[in-house]
Amino acid sequence: MAHAGMQMLGFALALIGVIGLIIGTMLPQWKMSAYVGDNIITAVSMYEGLWMSCAFQSTGQMQCKVYDSILQLNSALQATRALMIVSIIVSVAGLGVAVMGMKCTTCGGDDKVKKARISMTGGIIILIGSLCAIVACSWYANDIIKAFYNPFTPVNTKYEFGSAIFIAWAGSFLTIVGGAMLAASCPRKTKSTTPKYPISRPASSKEYV
Numbered sequence: 001m002a003h004a005g006m007q008m009l010g011f012a013l014a015l016i017g018v019i020g021l022i023i024g025t026m027l028p029q030w031k032m033s034a035y036v037g038d039n040i041i042t043a044v045s046m047y048e049g050l051w052m053s054c055a056f057q058s059t060g061q062m063q064c065k066v067y068d069s070i071l072q073l074n075s076a077l078q079a080t081r082a083l084m085i086v087s088i089i090v091s092v093a094g095l096g097v098a099v100m101g102m103k104c105t106t107c108g109g110d111d112k113v114k115k116a117r118i119s120m121t122g123g124i125i126i127l128i129g130s131l132c133a134i135v136a137c138s139w140y141a142n143d144i145i146k147a148f149y150n151p152f153t154p155v156n157t158k159y160e161f162g163s164a165i166f167i168a169w170a171g172s173f174l175t176i177v178g179g180a181m182l183a184a185s186c187p188r189k190t191k192s193t194t195p196k197y198p199i200s201r202p203a204s205s206k207e208y209v
Contacts, residue, residue, distance in 0.1 A: 003185050004103040007119055010181025011098055013174050014126050018091045020171025021133055025084045028054045028064060029162035031144050047162060050081050076143035083136035084168070090129030091175055098122025098182050116185050123182030130179055133172035137165055 028049030047054040054064040067073060073081075101118030141161065148158050 006181050007102045007185055010178040011102065014095060014178025017171045017175030017178055018088065018095065020167055020174060021088050024164045024168030024171055025050060027164035028052050029164040030140060031159040032162040034148065034158045034160040049164060076139055080136045080140040083132045087129045087132035087136065091126050094122045094125030094129055097125055119185045120183050123179045126175060126179030127183060130172050130175035133168060137169050137172060141165060
């Protein structure tokens with residue numbers, strides 16, 4: 001029962017993490033305009049995401065524009081896009097594999113050892129997907145930090161972390177914790193009940209000289 005509870009908790013955490021990855025990937029607030037320098041008060045706030053850039057006005061109106069060409073994007077944005085998509089696909093596939101190996105399901109048959117190995121495989125796949133998301137978020141964050149502290153970057157074009165990157169980070173960490181819990185359901189070797197010492201046989205009635 002303890003392993004079944006750990007599997008269910010790990011699956012729930014991984015599922016919440018994947019939902020966070022999807023939401024974070026879709027939101028445009030990966031980076032937002034930083035209020036530095038003399039012009040602190042501004043009427044327009046700029047947001048940039050993986051798929052579009054948005055301008056939020058002080059009146060409450062928000063206008064977004066989808067990126068026209070992939071070739072115009074920098075390498076960090078292209079790599080983050082690809083890694084986040086791969087992370088979501090791999091994590092969803094890992095969840096599907098883990099469902100078949102959980103003790104509360106009957107998809108993988110009745111063999112407990114086989115189901116535990118399937119669940120462990122699903123957890124490992126989820127771990128790979130979550131690592132892709134962590135690398136993507138860290139890469140994008142490093143690009144923001146480098147541009148912010150670059151002295152040649154104009155003050156009005158400096159950006160800081162947006163809410164979407166924190167959602168993606170939280171989703172990736174939840175996914176890695178859930179995948180680790182599923183991967184920890186490795187089948188243990190059961191102790192053999194047969195005696196290790198040789199079985200004594202009755203002495204033969206025949207005597208050899």
